[in-house]
Amino acid sequence: MFAYIIRRIFAAAALLLVVSAVTFAIFFLLPRFAGETADQLAAQYIGKNPSPEAIAAVKKNLGFEQPLYTQYWHFLKGLVSGAEYKFGPEPATCHVPCFGYSFKNHLEVWPEMTSRIPVTISLAIGAAVLWLVSGITTGVISALKPRSVFDRLSMGVALAGVSLPVFFTGALLLTVFSYEWPILDNLHYVDFTEDPLMWARNLILPWISLAFLYSALYARLTRAGMLETMSEDYIRTARAKGLVERKVVVKHGLRSALTPIVTIFGMDLGLLLGGALITEQVFSLNGVGQFAVQAINDNDLPKVLGVTLLAAFFIVVCNLVVDLLYALVDPRVRLS
């Protein structure tokens, strides 16, 4: 088991390295293929009407004329030990972990990006709790009474939920609750540590619109998983022991049915932590998603690189946690 964990952690680290290399290559190599020269790249750091000397200086400082692998190496080194840049009047220190400087506002990428993380985490975690509770409950009840009115109704709603995009449900919620009946107007992010109540009040609509989509998905998954599990032989054994049905369902059925859902949940949560682009857009939340959108619009390569890596990091970590959880839950994985 220990070897398994260590191996998984190494694999996760290796995966991140690969992702960073690929992202790096895409963002720094592709512009060159597209005909962008190192000069043009450097020019983005200086502003309007750069002088050739300034460009040359930036190019040298940022190492744009070096081969790509050297640049990548410097990038990695920056990540673990920081870097010094001298493109402005005074030298600037890029602190560990150094993701470089923004082409546009000349700020370090990392602090700016991390300031957005609390928003995204609040959004993702809140929505996740909501959709897990509602999705799994609905799925279980549907599975226990297949073809009942509840089952048909909830699965109908779930089908709608899966097919309705967030920008539609989000906009609908906003129209109804912020404009038509302004119960929840003036939405802006308040940090949890400042005022938990306001934090929840202002996030409830984004949570609901995100969770609506996911709980629909999870309800269907849970229902399918539960239907399958409840027809397993060991459920019959549990009943043959004379267990009350509630115990059969919860202790024997749900435990197995939820295991695959944990895997999917890890994936979904990881993806969301990397930025819920549409939800953040609809509700004007300044999260990682918005950050990414801006970076792409501005063609701000260091930021794009940073946010890609951050997203990859969340996905890899969530999957790692899920794998370890899986091994914890399923003795066949743990003990083999």
Added chain:
Amino acid sequence: MTDLQKTPADSAPAPLGDPFLSVRDLRIHFDTDDGLVRSVDGVSFDLHKGRTLGIVGESGSGKSVTSLGIMGLHRSKRARISGEILLDGEDLIAAGPDRVRQLRGRELAMIFQDPLTAMHPYYTVGAQIIEAYRVHHPKATKKEARARAVEMLDRVGIPQPDRRLDDYPHQFSGGMRQRAMIAMALVNDPSLLIADEPTTALDVTVQAQILDLIRDLQEEFGSAVIIITHDLGVVAELADDILVMYGGKCVERGPAASLFDAPEHPYTWGLLGSMPRLDRELQERLVPVKGTPPSLINVPSGCAFHPRCPYAALTGGRSTSEVPVLTEAAPGHHAACHLAADERHRIFTEEIAPRL
């Protein structure tokens, strides 16, 4: 070995008082999209404590459905159950589901075919046995329950039971899993044990061990046992009485010795004739039962066996038009066939017996 066992003729049921389990005209039908499946269609039998009933028949003949029906495990709304299942005089079909649940695991216990899928993969073997004990002994402490589980594992022949208790099912071999299943089933001293193909998934050598164990345990606990299988060899090892099922109906029922010596029903002849046997001279050719098992949705008219029966023509058309009823052909030995008893006996002695 007691004297009683040494004389096979005596194995016909002596009057033992009221049967412990009495099944009367049990019918279990399922409403499906394709039509009504008549899985069990009028099965009756009696079983006394300390005795073993073997139910044989090919796959799909309704053996498992019968046993799950006795256990009250058909929960689907589409299951239509009628008849009587009298357990010690109490009708389980009329009783409420909660009453049957209380009896399940305490009075009625069951062993299933595939011991790997029948145990929960996420709980230890011990936890599952302990759970079975504590359902019906809510006052028992964890320690007592654990001690009981160790005792049972030891009884069914698992070495180092106190250590193996904490293993997961996948860490057990097939034979050990089936032993653990037996321990789980017997943990509350049930009066009736139903074993549904308990050895079909096991190797012959392990099968011999498990059959031996079931026999020993029955002698020790004096419970009634129903053993369900498609293997005539297995029933011959264990059963005192045998019930042959075909197409959801009982076609023959009688004491084991007389059923093997003088089987009355053409389907039983077919079963005996089609199996190669180690205890006989080698046959040049097996004699299969022609055709395929019947559909339980469109059960053949009259005798369900008639499309496959070589003697259907000898009954003057009754085989295809009239459902034969079980009639006593020899003491305690019933068969459902339109052939006259002496005709059957003649065919058996002249045509069938020499081939077996």
Added chain:
Amino acid sequence: MTDTQGATIPSPAPAPEREPLLKVTGLTRHFPIRGGLLRRQTGAVRAVDGIDFTVNAGETLGVVGESGCGKSTMGRLITRLDEPTGGKIQFEGTDITHLGVGAMRPLRRDIQMIFQDPYSSLNPRHTVGTIVSAPFRLQGVQPEGGVKKAVQDLLELCGLSPEHYNRYPHEFSGGQRQRIGIARALALKPKMIVADEPVSALDVSIQAQVVNLLDDLQQELGLTYLIIAHDLSVVRHVSDRVAVMYLGKIVEIADRDSLYRSPMHPYTNALMSAVPVPDPRRRQSGGRERILLKGDVPSPINPPSGCRFRTRCWKAQDVCASREPLLTALETGHQVACHFPERSEGNDGHSPENAPENQGS
């Protein structure tokens, strides 16, 4: 006992001078187990661990043994669906042990396999016609009179109706599906058929139909069979010679009649006595002596030293743990791997001494 020997003569005894159709020597297959931080190989499942036998043209070799003893793996090696770790497989004198896919192609016509599960071995989305004609397409063979005619002939040969050509597998019962599987195996007129548990999934009444079909086909087409099964009664019925496997090795291989009449290896004895007999009198009269093996088959990862059966053998001596008994001929065609084989009718008077001194090498 003289009539023992008399009885063995009519069955096709292997003529030593004839070139066997299939010759297997020292065949092994080890599945690596990886573990630890670096997933290095830490051991191996010794699924098949050095087996030798021959199959002559036109005969049937039955292979029996408990589950996990390596029967299926052996079948897959012989049909080259799996790559042997060691040893040699010769088919009609050609070494096919490590032939690549391309070089194996023409030989695939000669060796065909029938699988255990008639439900999962047929693609549910293909019609019977497509399934049975697949070998023609794969091998690029154009049968005389067209594919459809050939398939319909095959269906008829296997006791199915030619009208079944356009039906789907789910419309058939288990026995009929197994017939479809057999028809597919016969399409290219193979010389040899390896059948892995061909009747295990079938009911007794249907099992007999398929056994008889296999019998008829052998008569008609002169096929050679290697039939893997765990049911000793079925194996006795279909085989000319029988090999008994235990934990990756053949422990006994002999002519069918002499093997069943006088099994020499303790394991074969135990196996046979474990078969339940449909005769309640034998139980009630207590006339049945049964050898109940203790415990389970050991793990093929760490098989016991010396004789692999010694952990469950009631005759085991010290020498059994230290020296591996080799498969040695006791009578013509009766080979046993045991230091102390049973002294029964067959080898009582005239067999060579079975003392361990003679077995070592």
